[in-house]
Amino acid sequence: MSMKKLSIFMAALFVFMLFAGVQPAYAAQYNLNFEETAEAVYMVNLDTDTVVFEKNADERRSPASITKMMTMALALEMCEDPANTYVTAPSYIWNEFEGISISHCDIQRGETLTMQDLLYGMALQSANEAANIVADYLGNGSISDFVELMNQKAQEIGAVNTHFTNPHGLYGADHYTTAYDIYLIAKYALSVPGFKDLVSTTVYTAAYADKHSEPLNFYTTNKMMVKNSDYYYEGLAGIKTGTLPESGRCFVSTATRNGFTYLLVVLGCPAYDENENQLSTNYAFLDTEKFYDWAFSTFRVKTLVEEGKIVGQTDLDLCWGKDYLLVMTDGRFTALLPEEIQVSSVVTEAVFEQEAVRAPVKKGDKVGYLKLVLAGEEVGRVDLVAAESAEMNEWLFCLDYVKKISASFWFKFAVIFVVLLIILYIVLMVARNRNRRRYQNVRRRRRL
Structure with missing residues (x-):
């Protein structure tokens, strides 16, 4: 198969219909121009909800600190005024961390901070103790009760292959999710007021921390947002990093350029060498940069059919002196396509509800749909409506009535x-x- 035909075939899998509120997403096994290290990937164009790449998207994996996306989003929904809600850290929440190295933001036992401070501690420094403190407070003294609320929310938003056993993401055999479910969780979280501010901030100073004599500052682990970092990527915002030996490096992010926004989930990137020493190179960041560069340089939203375009005619009955009716499209059809694909590659086919339209017909009445086909694949439909009105002739109606009765x-x-x-x-x-x-x-x- 020639490269041109291959490009057209793959483009057919990408097309996303915006018309009439129908929004199918097509996932493609596209030949990337780079080699990814991630074991699972899910990438979506948020402007059209089109899946442009996926790999092992439904495979259950340990999410590490990606878990905290759900913790933060649910906390923002449950706490009406995070900036003025003061929370004191109970001592027991550190018990499960004894003897292990964790990411934290130096909150002390019995220290009081605002809910907002705790959320920024999770968002920026991926603080595990902050996640437990929030879960304890909103679970009315029970972390497990809050985790159950996390699981309920996951089911509610369609993340049915997700199960949490803690609010921070440390490994557990029954603590898992998938790349696709993380996409759903990220979309939900981004819709919660205040969440975008949390995950797009790079430096934060706690408003209140009564056991610290010096300001308690938090610095983001997302170096792709830090301008003086080697990993900085212009247009990238959020969302969450995560790393564990069982998970590898994980990263969820969004990026916007030239009016297009993508959401990307990469899981299971290399994080440790054979001696279990953490690698200095962040392969999740490198994969992320390559995916965004590829998407921004490859795809464009193109209009395949304009609204009000006359596309043909259909047979017309019961109208004196006229036996055909002009039809036109009732909306625009736009699609996310590789830049090199021409709109002229799309083949259209009119499909009518009846063999012949019966008068009377008013301009704008639906009579069928226009099927859009690219490389042999149907990629969408647009309603067809009458482009003109047609009056019914009473004599022809009576004759037709008699004919119908006799038949x-x-x-x-x-x-x-x-x-x-x-x-x-x-x-x-x-x-x-x-x-x-x-x-x-x-x-x-x-x-x-």
């Missing part, structure tokens, strides 16, 4: 029934006449 089953049944009655009547009359003549002949012979 109906009951009319045929009635005709056959009447014919049978007539035949039966004739038979009876013939038989009666024969009997009468026979009777008359018998009487005549008796008289003789």
Whole structure:
């Protein structure tokens, strides 16, 4: 297969329909121009909800600190005023961290901070103790009760392959999610007021931390947002990093350039060498940069069909002196396509609801749909409507009515029934006449 035909075929898988509120997303196994290290990937164009790349998207994986996206989003929904809600850290929340190295933001036992401070501690420094403190507070003293709320929210938004056992993301055999579910969680989280501010901030100073004599500053782990970092990527915002030996490096982010926005999930990038030493290179960041560069240079939203375009005609009945009706599109159809694909590559096919439209017809009445086909694949539909009005002729209507009645089953049944009655009547009359003549002949012979 030539490269041109291959490009057209792959483009057919990318097309996203914006018309009539129908929004299918097509996932493509596209040949990337680079080699990714991530074991699972899910990438979506948020302008059209088109999936442009996926890899092992439904494979269950340990999410590490990506978990905190759900913790933060749910906390923002449950806490009406985070900036003025003061929370004191109970001592027991550190018990599960004894003897292990964790990411934290130096909150002390019994220290009081605002809910907003705790959320920024999670968002920027991926602080595990902050996640436990928030879960304890909003779970009314029970971290497990808050985690159950996290699981309920996951089911509610369609993340059915997700299960949490803690609010921070440390490894657990029954603590898992998928790249696709993380996409759903990220979309939900981004819709929660205040969440975008959390995850797009690079430096934050706690408003209140009563056990620190110096300001308590938080610095983001997302170096792709830090301008003096080697990983800085212009237009990238949020969302969350995560790293564990069982998870590898994980990263969820969004990026916007030239009016296009993508959301990308990469999971399972290399994080440790064979001696379990953490690698200095962040391969999740490198993969992320390559995916965004590829997407921004490859795809464009193109209009395949304009609204109000005359696309043909269909047969017309019951209209005197005219036997056809012009039809037009009832909306625009736009699609996310590789830049090199021409709109002229799209083939259209008109499909009508009836063999012939029956008058009266008003301009704008729906009569069918226009099928859009690219490289043999149907990529969407646009409603077809009458481009003109057509009046009904009463004589033609009456003639058609008679024709319909005569063609109906009951009319045929009635005709056959009447014919049978007539035949039966004739038979009876013939038989009666024969009997009468026979009777008359018998009487005549008796008289003789």
